[in-house]
Amino acid sequence: METSREDVGIVIRSAFLKRGTQQRFSLFALTILSIILIFLETIDFKSLNTIRSFVKDIIYRGASIATYPSKSFSSFYQLMENHINLYSNYKELITENEELKNNISKSDFLELENSQLRQLIDEQVASPSNLVSARVMLDKQSPYLNSFVINIGGNKNIKNGMAVLDGKIFIGRIVDVNFFSSRVLLVSDLNSKIPVLSQPSGNHAILSGHGTSEPTLEYLSENHTIQDGDKVYTSGKGGIFTPGIAVGKVKIDKKKVKVLLFSDLSQITFVNINLGELNK
Amino acid sequence: MKLSFKQFRYKFFELLPLLLLFFISLNGSSIINVKFFSINIHYILVYYWILRKPENLGYGFIFLSGIISDVVLGFPLGINALSLLMVAGVAAYVRVVTVRITLVNDWISFIPALLFANFVYFASLYYSNYSLDYLYLLKNSIFTLIFYPVLWGVFTLIVNLQKS
Structure with a gap:
């Protein structure tokens, strides 16, 4: 039996537009609402940002409570492993x-x-007192986005782009600030591009994340002199980060210049945020 | 009014998909990564329940769960919500056009649901200027499809327990 166009129309209307059994909203209405939300995310408007921050803060708190059992289990597992x-x-x-x-x-x-x-050379030496500490509130590594949430935000003058350190080691930057929380984009993320300098070879490059624990150095000059074991520091180019923050050391693998990070990104509980350059 | 054990059990199994849905979103564990494998259990959960017992999983809750996932995983608001609604949409369509419940039917119809959802996911992330590992997305889709029968079995068991 051939299905007519009308039949398909009836089925689509029934599935998408009608509320159906015990459904309060139609799929079509919610789909439109989602599209509007995605569109609104691209608009930078003060009152919209306030609502977004408020919603995100509430969800982060809820998620932090919901993840408590799994967090406790993983810390117990870690403790046992350390003992062994x-x-x-x-x-x-x-x-x-x-x-x-x-x-x-x-x-x-x-x-x-x-x-x-x-x-x-009259360069101002970065003061360590410009650091503010925070606790990692939510560490749910998405396979698409390597980031975590910390428990301070606009309330402690945190701003987008600030450098985030594990002790004194660079691990990422702030990408989203709410009132009481902020999101840190880690150097291992696909969207992370950090200007760096290798030592002692002195080559400038961009540290690019790939979603794995080993970011690579890109945009190196053709005749670069980077060698295995060279240290990688932030270069401070672009004026976003303080220069000279340690990141990792070079490991050349099949012509790819990989960087072994000094910090284990999966084991971070407290971080420091460098307020220095941006707060001036 | 006192709830009998039978009524309590019924209510528990009735609420279980909803509890699972919100647990997955709040816990940020929509995608399970075990070594090479990567499975999106959020899609499977939504697809199965909209197909089999839509009265247990409201569209509003699916939308809310998607919004929570977006916030927890750090994506722009609406992306996960939209892709989950796409999965729910295909499941609702398949529910209207099919009569017999079989694993094979469900499994085959899950392919367009995954394709639609991932296309929407990709398009909205592209629109929001987020880079994405396309190979990972493909791998995730393939393993989600392969793993579907396992969760189908588990969920069918829950439905049968609710009935009994």
Whole structure:
């Protein structure tokens, strides 16, 4: 039997426009509402931003409560794993400690020399007091977006674009600010592009995330001299981030210049936000 | 009025899809990643329940769950809501045109639902200037389709438990 156009029309009307069994809204109305919402997201208007911030803050709080059981379970699992690996971790720490002891004197000298050289060129040395601390409230890594939510926002003068650090290590930037929460876009995200500088080779590049834990260096000059083990720092180009914040070290793999991050992005509980450059 | 155990069980199983829907959104676990596998359980849940028992899962709740997912995962508001409504739309259409309930019918009709939803997902993210790993999206769609019968079995068990 051939299905006429009218039959298809009736089916579509029945499925999309009618409310159906115990449905309060029609699919069509909600679809239009979703499209309007997507469109509204592209509009930067003060009262709209206030409503958005309010809605997001409420949902973040709710989500933070809902994720509590899974968070507790994963911390318990982590604790057990740490206990099991106690002996091997202890041996690793002893070796690491020896290496660090050897490096301390060298690092002190370099730091002194660096600050003297900076004074010579009249560059202002970044003050560590410009940091504000925050706690990671929600860490739900979407496969499409590597980000997390922290528990401070507009209430602590947080602004879009500020650098986010794990201790003193660069891990990402603020991309969305609400009243009491903000979203941090991690360096590993596909949408993250950070201007960096390699040391000691001194090459400028863009650190691009790919959704994995190993971002790569892009837009390097053709005759670059980057080598395995070179350190990567923020370059401060574009004036967004303070220059010289450590990011990771270079690992060249099949001609791709990968960066092994100094910070383990999956294990972050507290972060520092650099208010420095943007608050001036 | 006192609820008997039977009534309580009925109510529990009636509310279970709704509880699951909001748990998934608030927990930000719409996509389950286990090594190479990646499954979108949000789509499967919405598709199954709109197809089988739409009275247990309102369109309004699906929309709300999508909005929550957008906020939790950091996407512009409306993207997940729209793609979930697309899945619900295809399921509602299939419900009207089919008579017999079989796994194979459901499974085959799930393909256009996934295609529509992912197309909408891709288009709205593109419109909002978000970069996306297309290969990952394809992989996710394929594994979601492959995994559908497993969750179909689990959900059918829940429906049967509610009936009994």
